[in-house]
Amino acid sequence: MIDRYENIVIQTICRILIPFVQLYGLYVIMHGHYSPGGGFQGGVILGTSFILLMLAYGLEASLRRLSLKALTVFGSLGVLLYSGIGLVSLLMGGNYLDYGKLPLPIASIAEIRAMGILGIEIGVGISVMAIMTTIFLAIASYDTAGEKNG
Amino acid sequence: MRVLALLIVLFTGGLLVYGIEDMPRWADPQSPPSVHVSPRYIEKTVEETKTPNMVTSVLADYRGFDTLGEVTVIFTAGVACLLLLRKETE
Numbered sequence: 549m550i551d552r553y554e555n556i557v558i559q560t561i562c563r564i565l566i567p568f569v570q571l572y573g574l575y576v577i578m579h580g581h582y583s584p585g586g587g588f589q590g591g592v593i594l595g596t597s598f599i600l601l602m603l604a605y606g607l608e609a610s611l612r613r614l615s616l617k618a619l620t621v622f623g624s625l626g627v628l629l630y631s632g633i634g635l636v637s638l639l640m641g642g643n644y645l646d647y648g649k650l651p652l653p654i655a656s657i658a659e660i661r662a663m664g665i666l667g668i669e670i671g672v673g674i675s676v677m678a679i680m681t682t683i684f685l686a687i688a689s690y691d692t693a694g695e696k697n698g
Numbered sequence: 699m700r701v702l703a704l705l706i707v708l709f710t711g712g713l714l715v716y717g718i719e720d721m722p723r724w725a726d727p728q729s730p731p732s733v734h735v736s737p738r739y740i741e742k743t744v745e746e747t748k749t750p751n752m753v754t755s756v757l758a759d760y761r762g763f764d765t766l767g768e769v770t771v772i773f774t775a776g777v778a779c780l781l782l783l784r785k786e787t788e
Contacts, residue, residue: 581749586757588768620780627773630766645762662748665758672769679776686783 550688552606562604569597577673581662587672594673595680607688616685619678626675630668637664 553559570593577590602610634645642649647664648657722729739756749755757765 580754581751583751584753586754616780616784620776623773623776627769630769634762634766645766647759656748658746658748661746661759665747665749665754668758668762668765669754672765675769676772679772682776683779686779690783 550602550607552609553604559604562600566597566601569600570594573597573673573677577669578666580669581665587669588676590669591673591676592680594677595684598677598681599684602684602688607685614681616682619682619685622678623675623682626671626673626678629671629674633664633667633671 573590573593575590576585576593577587580586580590598610598614601613633647633650636651637646637649638644640649640651645668647661647667650660650664652660652663654660654663722731726732739752739760743752743755744750747755747759749759
């Protein structure tokens, strides 16, 4: 169990820093077309912001804001979004993951492909963020279970 | 049984080492990936996907199946962690 870190400097800095970390994570996901980055990297940055929250404020306070169940749902949702985009392009008469066939109101096929890439990057980002946080949460809360039983 | 397993491992390893012979040499400009695949991506990426970052277009568009597999691996790792570590009393 990770207890609340009773230090006003750490807690204040984390409170100020976490929104910026999350904003940067979103930027890395959305800007993957033009700069180094993308779903995996941005998802990990988003995940670290939640891990920072848990380290500074303790597990109990953090679990009031994010539940393990919601994280599991988000982890599955990202994979579902990715494979769903593939399935939609399959249903529209293309190959699986052939983004050019997505039903978007954009004239040029190249831009539809760019939107498809953005869609799957968002899916990857959601999934990676949730799974990173879930793994940390599972490992961090494992200790308490042992203490209570033993 | 263990001797058999060792033999299978050695045989598979030997096959893989034998296969190295047929691979193109490191950074060979005449190797098939350098001649066919890479120039195709470099020339057509912006035209076909409107994505200036070639890493992203290869990762997410040309090699989309591979990335889907990667996400599935991460998802499986998370599910395995939950199954192994979470308390059962909840």
